[in-house]
Amino acid sequence: MEMTYQQKIESGRWCKFSESAVVHEDIPPDPSLALEYIDRGTCHVGTQFSKFWSQHEVTPFHTEQVSHGMNHVEGGWPETISANNDELTLRYRKKVQKDESYQQTVIETVSVMENYKQKVLEKSQVYFKDNRVVVKREDMASARIINVLRDPKKEKRAATSLSWHPVDNHKLAVAYSCVEFQRGPKNMSSDSYIWNIENNKQPEMTLKSVSPLVCLEYNLKNISILIGGSYNGQIGFWDTRSGSQPVQISANEHSHKDPVYKVIWLQTKIGTEAFSASTDGQVLFWDIRNMSEPTKQLILDPAKSKNLNNAFGAFSMEFDNTMPKFLVGTEQGLVVLCNRKLETTDEPIVCTYSGHLGPVYAVQRNPFFPKYFLTVADWTARIWSEDIRLSSIMSTKYHTSHLMDGCWSPVRPAVFFTVKMDGTLDVWDILLKQKDPVLSLKVCDETLYSIRVKNDSPLMCCGSQLGTVTLLKMSPNLCTLQSNEKGLVSEMFERETKREKILEAFYKERNQIKQSCPKEEEDGRAELQELLAETETEFFETIDVKKKKIQVDEK
Amino acid sequence: MAEVEDTLKRIQAQHGVIGTIVVNGEGIPIRTTLDNSTSVQYAGLLHQLTMKARSAVRDIDPQNELTFLRIRSKKHEIMVAPDKEYLLIAIQNPSE
Numbered sequence: 001m002e003m004t005y006q007q008k009i010e011s012g013r014w015c016k017f018s019e020s021a022v023v024h025e026d027i028p029p030d031p032s033l034a035l036e037y038i039d040r041g042t043c044h045v046g047t048q049f050s051k052f053w054s055q056h057e058v059t060p061f062h063t064e065q066v067s068h069g070m071n072h073v074e075g076g077w078p079e080t081i082s083a084n085n086d087e088l089t090l091r092y093r094k095k096v097q098k099d100e101s102y103q104q105t106v107i108e109t110v111s112v113m114e115n116y117k118q119k120v121l122e123k124s125q126v127y128f129k130d131n132r133v134v135v136k137r138e139d140m141a142s143a144r145i146i147n148v149l150r151d152p153k154k155e156k157r158a159a160t161s162l163s164w165h166p167v168d169n170h171k172l173a174v175a176y177s178c179v180e181f182q183r184g185p186k187n188m189s190s191d192s193y194i195w196n197i198e199n200n201k202q203p204e205m206t207l208k209s210v211s212p213l214v215c216l217e218y219n220l221k222n223i224s225i226l227i228g229g230s231y232n233g234q235i236g237f238w239d240t241r242s243g244s245q246p247v248q249i250s251a252n253e254h255s256h257k258d259p260v261y262k263v264i265w266l267q268t269k270i271g272t273e274a275f276s277a278s279t280d281g282q283v284l285f286w287d288i289r290n291m292s293e294p295t296k297q298l299i300l301d302p303a304k305s306k307n308l309n310n311a312f313g314a315f316s317m318e319f320d321n322t323m324p325k326f327l328v329g330t331e332q333g334l335v336v337l338c339n340r341k342l343e344t345t346d347e348p349i350v351c352t353y354s355g356h357l358g359p360v361y362a363v364q365r366n367p368f369f370p371k372y373f374l375t376v377a378d379w380t381a382r383i384w385s386e387d388i389r390l391s392s393i394m395s396t397k398y399h400t401s402h403l404m405d406g407c408w409s410p411v412r413p414a415v416f417f418t419v420k421m422d423g424t425l426d427v428w429d430i431l432l433k434q435k436d437p438v439l440s441l442k443v444c445d446e447t448l449y450s451i452r453v454k455n456d457s458p459l460m461c462c463g464s465q466l467g468t469v470t471l472l473k474m475s476p477n478l479c480t481l482q483s484n485e486k487g488l489v490s491e492m493f494e495r496e497t498k499r500e501k502i503l504e505a506f507y508k509e510r511n512q513i514k515q516s517c518p519k520e521e522e523d524g525r526a527e528l529q530e531l532l533a534e535t536e537t538e539f540f541e542t543i544d545v546k547k548k549k550i551q552v553d554e555k
Numbered sequence: 556m557a558e559v560e561d562t563l564k565r566i567q568a569q570h571g572v573i574g575t576i577v578v579n580g581e582g583i584p585i586r587t588t589l590d591n592s593t594s595v596q597y598a599g600l601l602h603q604l605t606m607k608a609r610s611a612v613r614d615i616d617p618q619n620e621l622t623f624l625r626i627r628s629k630k631h632e633i634m635v636a637p638d639k640e641y642l643l644i645a646i647q648n649p650s651e
Contacts, residue, residue, distance in 0.1 A: 077581075077583060093585050093586070096579060096585050097556070097559070097585060097586060098556070101640065102559075102577075102585070102641065103556070103558070103559045105638045105639075105640065105641045106559050106562060106563065106577060106586075106641070106643065107558065107559065107562050108638065109636040109637075109638055109641070109643040110562045110563065110565070110566050110636075110643065112622070112623065112636045112643075113566060113634060113636045113643060113645055114565075114566065114569075116623050116625070116634060116636075117569065117634070117645075117647075
C-alpha cells in the first residue's frame, strides 16, 4: 500500500472535484470475510417507555395590579398654542387653510374621494343576511373554576353558608364558622364577609357579630338587608348601608339554645319576616322590626306535647311561598312537614318522612314541581314526593363519603348538585343518568360544606372547610332549559310516585293479613309436627320389619 | 380659498355623507363639519391607522403606496384619502 504525504498547509483546502471516466480502484466484496461475523441473536433491549412528565411552574403569590387612568390631552398643537384656547386654535386653523399646499391637497383628495365614492363596492349591501350567532350546542356537561376566594384570616374557618346578592351579579355573602363541636380555635374571628367576586384578595365588606355566623341570607325585597343566625343561637340582621355592626340582634333569653342552622326570609308583602331553625328543636318566627322576641314558636315534637326534650333538632329548612306547608330536615334523619299558619291549627306537624340514616343536611323543593323535594343526608341524596310518607321515590346510590349539601338547579328541573365530604361536587341529571352523576368535579381536598347556584346565571359557588369559596361556571347545556324537559321530568316523578304507592299498598295488605291470622298459624304448625312424628315412626317400623325378613331369609 | 370651500361643500353635500374632516400631519383637525370632540377622536384614531396602513403597504412592496383607505362597519363607512401632509376623512352611510 502506498502512502502519500501531504503538507499540513495543503490540508483543509476545498476539494476540487472533477468528472472522469477512469476507474481508479475497484474493490469487490470478499465472501470469506463473512465467516468472521457472528450473528447476533435476539436479545432484550431496553427502551425508554415511561410516563411523559411535563414541568409547569406557577407563581402562587398575589401580584398587586393597580389600574391607573391616564389623562390624555389633545396633542399635536404647536407649543405656543394650547388646545383649550379657542381663539388661538381657530387662528391656527385659519392660517393653515390659507396655505397653498393645503388648498391644493384638498382639491386633489376631494377628487380622489369622489372617484372612490362613485365606485361603490359591489358588496355594498349587507354582507351577512342575518346576524344570527350560531349557538354551539355542547353535549358534554362541564364546569370550570373561575375564581377562588380565600378566608383572609389566619385561623381558617369553614364557609358554612353562601348567599348570592339578588340583583348584583358580583356580590356574594359568606358566613364563616366552625361547626364541629367545640373544635373552634380560641381566637377564631367571628366575622363574615361580603365578597365581590371580581376581587378575590379582599372582601368588600365585613359583617361583625358576637358569635360566628352559621347561616346568612339576603332579603329579596330589600337588597341591602341580610339576616344571619349565629353559633350561640342568636339571630341578627345587618344593613349594608349602615355598616358592619348588626342593626339588631335577638335577645339571648328568647333565642335558640343551639346553633341556628338555617334562617329563611318569608316572602310577605312587607318583607321583614323571617324564621329560623336550630338543633334545639324550635322553629322561631321573627319580625326584624322587633328582634327582642320571636313572634311565633314551633316545637318539633312528634308526640305533639310541645316538650322540648323530645323535639327533633332541625338542621335544614325549606320554605316555598306557594305551598302552605314548609319542610324541616332534622338531626334524626326525618323530614318534617309543618303547617305555616300556626294560629289556625293546633298541630303544627302534619307528617314526617323517614328513610334517611343521618342528619338531613339540606332539603329543597324542586323549583318547577314543588310537590317533589330533594333531601341530602348521610351518604345519599333522595327525591321525595309529598304524598308518599314511607320512602323516597328516587335515591342515588350510597357514596363512599358523606354528602354535605345539595340544591336544585333553578333553571333545569332535572338537574341538581351535591357536595361531598371528600371535596367533590357532583352534578346530577336525572333524565340522563340516575345511578351516577353526570359530572363529578374534585374541587378541593377538604370537606365542602355548602353549595349555592345563582339564579339566571351559569355561576355557582361552594364553600369548604378551610373557608375557601370556589366559584364555578357551568357549561351552557346545564343552564338552559332543554326542550321537553319539564314534561319528561314530571312524567318520571309521577311514574316513581305510582310505583311507591303500589309498593305501599302491597306492604299494607301483607301486614294486615299477618295480623288477622297469627293463631291459625300456630295451630297449623302443631298439626304439621304431629304428622311428621307419625310418618317418622311408620317409616322406622317398616324398615325394621324388612330387616327382620332379610335376616330370616339369610338364615 | 373659495375653491377649497366649494370643493369641501360639494363633498359634504353628496348623498349619504355624514361628515368630513381635514386632518394635518400632526393629527389636528383643520377643517371639519362635525363637533370638536368627535373630530378630534376621528382625527387621532384614523391618523394612526392611516400611518399603519401606509407602512404596511410600503413594507410589502416598496414601490407601492397607499392611495385610499376604506373602513366599513355596521353603521357607517369611513373613507380616508391620504396625502403627504394631510388627510381627508369622509364618513358616510353605506346603505345607499
